[in-house]
Amino acid sequence: MQLEYIGAFNVVLGVLARFWPVWIALVLVMGASFAYKKRLGLYGQLFDSGVGIAGVGICLFWLFTAIFASTISPFDPLAQVSIMKDALPGAVEPQSGLVYLFGGDKLARDVFSRMVYGSQIVLIIAPAATGFALMVGITLGLPAGYYGGRIDTVLSFLANLVLAFPVILLFYLLVTPGIMETPIPYAMAGVFFMFPIIFFSVLFWTRYKKRPDRLYILLGLTLIIGGWVYAGLVFDADPFRIIHIDPNQLNIFVAVVFASSPGVFRIVRGLVMDIKTRDYVAAAQTRGESPWYIMLWEVLPNARGPLIVDGCLRIGYTTILLGTLGYFGLGLAPESPDWGTAIKDASRLLRSFIHPALPPTIALMSFVLGLNLLADSLREQSMKD
Amino acid sequence: MFAFVFRRLGTMLLTMLCLTMVVFFLINLEPNLKKLAISQTEMHTSAEQLESWLVNHGYRQNFFSRYGQWLGIVPKQPVTDPATGKPTRRFSFCNDPVEPTFSGVLQGDFGCSTKFKTTVASKLFPALGATGILMFWVLVVMVPISLLIGILAGMREGSRTDRTLSVASIASTATPEYVSGVIFTVIFASWLGLLNGSAASASRGITFYNFTLPVMTLAIYGIGYIARMTRASMVEVMTQQYIRTARLKGLSFGSVVVKHALRNALIAPFTVIMLQFPWLLTGVVIVEVMFRYQGFGYTLVEAAGNNDIDLLLGCSLVSVFIVLITQLISDVGYAFLNPRIRVQ
Numbered sequence: 263m264q265l266e267y268i269g270a271f272n273v274v275l276g277v278l279a280r281f282w283p284v285w286i287a288l289v290l291v292m293g294a295s296f297a298y299k300k301r302l303g304l305y306g307q308l309f310d311s312g313v314g315i316a317g318v319g320i321c322l323f324w325l326f327t328a329i330f331a332s333t334i335s336p337f338d339p340l341a342q343v344s345i346m347k348d349a350l351p352g353a354v355e356p357q358s359g360l361v362y363l364f365g366g367d368k369l370a371r372d373v374f375s376r377m378v379y380g381s382q383i384v385l386i387i388a389p390a391a392t393g394f395a396l397m398v399g400i401t402l403g404l405p406a407g408y409y410g411g412r413i414d415t416v417l418s419f420l421a422n423l424v425l426a427f428p429v430i431l432l433f434y435l436l437v438t439p440g441i442m443e444t445p446i447p448y449a450m451a452g453v454f455f456m457f458p459i460i461f462f463s464v465l466f467w468t469r470y471k472k473r474p475d476r477l478y479i480l481l482g483l484t485l486i487i488g489g490w491v492y493a494g495l496v497f498d499a500d501p502f503r504i505i506h507i508d509p510n511q512l513n514i515f516v517a518v519v520f521a522s523s524p525g526v527f528r529i530v531r532g533l534v535m536d537i538k539t540r541d542y543v544a545a546a547q548t549r550g551e552s553p554w555y556i557m558l559w560e561v562l563p564n565a566r567g568p569l570i571v572d573g574c575l576r577i578g579y580t581t582i583l584l585g586t587l588g589y590f591g592l593g594l595a596p597e598s599p600d601w602g603t604a605i606k607d608a609s610r611l612l613r614s615f616i617h618p619a620l621p622p623t624i625a626l627m628s629f630v631l632g633l634n635l636l637a638d639s640l641r642e643q644s645m646k647d
Numbered sequence: 648m649f650a651f652v653f654r655r656l657g658t659m660l661l662t663m664l665c666l667t668m669v670v671f672f673l674i675n676l677e678p679n680l681k682k683l684a685i686s687q688t689e690m691h692t693s694a695e696q697l698e699s700w701l702v703n704h705g706y707r708q709n710f711f712s713r714y715g716q717w718l719g720i721v722p723k724q725p726v727t728d729p730a731t732g733k734p735t736r737r738f739s740f741c742n743d744p745v746e747p748t749f750s751g752v753l754q755g756d757f758g759c760s761t762k763f764k765t766t767v768a769s770k771l772f773p774a775l776g777a778t779g780i781l782m783f784w785v786l787v788v789m790v791p792i793s794l795l796i797g798i799l800a801g802m803r804e805g806s807r808t809d810r811t812l813s814v815a816s817i818a819s820t821a822t823p824e825y826v827s828g829v830i831f832t833v834i835f836a837s838w839l840g841l842l843n844g845s846a847a848s849a850s851r852g853i854t855f856y857n858f859t860l861p862v863m864t865l866a867i868y869g870i871g872y873i874a875r876m877t878r879a880s881m882v883e884v885m886t887q888q889y890i891r892t893a894r895l896k897g898l899s900f901g902s903v904v905v906k907h908a909l910r911n912a913l914i915a916p917f918t919v920i921m922l923q924f925p926w927l928l929t930g931v932v933i934v935e936v937m938f939r940y941q942g943f944g945y946t947l948v949e950a951a952g953n954n955d956i957d958l959l960l961g962c963s964l965v966s967v968f969i970v971l972i973t974q975l976i977s978d979v980g981y982a983f984l985n986p987r988i989r990v991q
Contacts, residue, residue, distance in 0.1 A: 434951035440678030631821035
């Protein structure tokens with residue numbers, strides 16, 4: 263049977279039309295931010311430069327794409343319509359009359375839908391893993407930089423140990439199907455996911471020690487929510503069955519956190535060593551504040567600028583790491599629509615068909631570019647103050 | 648200075664010891680050993696046969712004694728052939744000792760590759776040589792281009808050249824190798840047909856036709872990063888007092904940049920270029936797999952994919968060594984180049 267095709271111009275129009283919820287959301291958010299940019303602090307200042315607007319725009323574009331993925335994509339990312347195998351862009355699927363806007367891949371799946379759904383995987387794992395890496399890096403970097411001495415020596419040695427591993431080797435050792443049979447990933451998850459709970463408990467404890475009414479509420483909330491998420495993620499024992507993570511994904515998650523937290527540790531340690539010589543830290547010490555209060559409530563807030571910039575860059579870097587994992591077929595399921603896996607599948611067949619390769623590569627590149635632009639303009643803005 | 652280098656070398660050795668032990672532990676996990684036994688024996692072998700294969704090839708000895716044997720501080724024991732009761736080689740394809748001898752990494756024996764059926768050394772070192780050639784061309788392309796971009800951008804901060812080049816370098820840092828590799832292959836191999844999308848023939852002879860794409864792909868990710876660091880360093884130098892003095896005494900802008908600014912602005916990029924090697928290592932793996940170039944990265948992936956224990960250990964030893972030695976060179980070189988820093 264002969265496939266019908268629509269023209270290149272119609273493909274572009276079709277893609278633009280498919281993204282309609284994203285355009286509406288983008289216009290609303292960007293318009294509102296632009297109108298009230300004077301009152302929005304650092305975020306508002308981003309809208310002063312072209313680079314900043316581009317960065318925010320690209321990041322929000324992918325964020326909304328991930329949120330509205332099911333509305334945007336015309337097909338199921340895993341569905342195979344055998345007649346559409348290797349179909350060129352613009353081929354019309356005969357049964358539903360919908361168009362394979364970017365063509366079909368070698369398993370006859372819609373490349374466009376897979377790209378859109380791929381954003382969901384990337385935008386969940388990358389920021390979450392970066393968040394955990396930040397928590398681990400901050401919780402360990404603060405005492406290392408503040409106390410110095412033996413704690414610093416030991417922690418720095420461990421961090422350098424992990425940093426001396428080439429990332430790819432680390433992934434080949436940590437993200438294999440075999441390792442899922444051993445308790446190693448769960449033990450590592452158990453350690454890493456503990457850090458946010460410790461961090462917030464100490465945060466509230468040091469601040470509200472003298473005000474039990476506040477303290478008990480905040481500590482209770484931290485322990486309940488933290489424990490709930492912890493049980494769901496590490497033991498897969500969430501009583502309400504809301505929080506659930508595949509063993510595969512847990513493994514990837516742990517490996518990515520493990521690979522990127524030493525970097526955060528080094529940055530935090532450096533910042534703390536610089537900030538602890540300031541007068542307000544000396545003042546707090548003279549007041550008799552506890553070391554952890556000083557670290558969390560005096561030093562950390564003053565280190566937030568570089569940390570936010572680093573966080574943005576790191577989400578981009580984590581996205582690249584996820585792509586690397588997908589490219590080597592490690593961890594993620596072979597039919598998963600994430601961008602790295604899609605690039606791997608398509609790059610093997612580059613000699614015969616190029617259309618399945620381009621959408622995921624451009625998607626990945628543009629998302630990381632958006633984050634880097636955002637980080638760059640955040641850095642410029644915070645330098646101005 | 649010498650004390651500093653010695654202390655660093657000591658830390659380096661300790662780090663290598665810890666890391667190889669971790670790698671040794673992770674490779675020798677039970678599921679991995681089982682996978683190795685299955686791939687090395689015939690199909691459909693029973694559990695007992697797998698187990699006896701592992702015992703016969705010495706994989707069931709104590710963890711620390713095996714690590715010591717690999718390292719060369721514990722004598723390597725030959726295995727006894729159950730049929731004859733005589734000591735035999737573990738693997739027939741490489742020269743394992745038949746008598747207990749110290750034969751480990753310290754003695755220069757890297758072990759046997761089960762995948763390639765040869766000694767690790769005869770597989771690993773030619774691969775390293777091939778990667779060395781690739782790295783050489785990458786550095787030849789990457790370093791001058793990125794320094795030039797960084798200097799041009801940092802010369803006049805905020806100018807249009809600066810903005811354009813900065814955005815371009817940000818874009819290049821946002822392009823990992825597997826993305827740029829695909830895009831370059833599409834443009835130069837599929838559309839224009841100018842270059843070869845595979846570097847498999849490069850191991851027989853390097854030509855512009857088969858080697859340009861891997862080099863380009865590997866260089867582009869680093870160019871952006873080094874260029875941005877050079878720019879930052881150049882911007883800082885250009886605000887210094889001595890630059891203003893040189894301008895005020897009537898020197899032309901060009902000669903101020905070349906004679907006064909460059910020398911000081913190039914100290915920081917030196918460190919960055921050195922620290923770029925670990926990143927290049929990951930890039931090498933991706934590029935060699937993508938373009939089918941038989942180098943170190945390709946060997947690493949083959950070793951990891953087939954659970955080739957000794958080969959993978961050799962690969963990790965080499966990569967960890969490269970990472971640590973470049974860190975050391977960057978520290979020592981920085982102190983050497985920058986007279987304001989004195990190492991205690």
